[in-house]
Amino acid sequence: MLDDYSRNEHDFGLPPESVQRLARFYTPARFSIHTVQMASAYLVTMAPASTIENCFIFQSADQFRWVSRIAYRTAELCAIHTDAGFNENERQIWEDDEAWQGFRELMEKTLVT
Numbered sequence: 001m002l003d004d005y006s007r008n009e010h011d012f013g014l015p016p017e018s019v020q021r022l023a024r025f026y027t028p029a030r031f032s033i034h035t036v037q038m039a040s041a042y043l044v045t046m047a048p049a050s051t052i053e054n055c056f057i058f059q060s061a062d063q064f065r066w067v068s069r070i071a072y073r074t075a076e077l078c079a080i081h082t083d084a085g086f087n088e089n090e091r092q093i094w095e096d097d098e099a100w101q102g103f104r105e106l107m108e109k110t111l112v113t
Helices: 002-007 016-026 029-046 050-080 090-096 098-112
Strands: none
Touching: 002 050, 016 050, 029 050, 029 090, 029 098, 090 098
C-alpha cells in the first residue's frame, strides 16, 4: 500500500484540508499507539504463562508496526507538504490540541497503572 501511494504520487493530490486533518489527527496518533505498545510489552513481564505472554508479544509487535507505519507516512507527507508542519508539531498537537486530551489522559493513566 505504501509503495502504491508513492508510485501513484497520491500525496501530491491531497486537498489542503485533508493535509491539515492528517497533520492534526493522523501523525500525532503515534504517541497513543506507542503507549499501547509499551503497555503490551510491560504485560509480557507479568504474564503467568508463555501462552499468555505470546499474546502480549504479538500485540506489542502489532502496535510497533503501526507506530512504524505512521512514522513512515509522516516522513513521506513531510517531504511533499513541507509547510504543513509534519514531523515538527506532532508532540505539541498531542499535548495541547483539544481533540487529543481524552486520549492523552487515558494513555497517561495506562502508563501509571
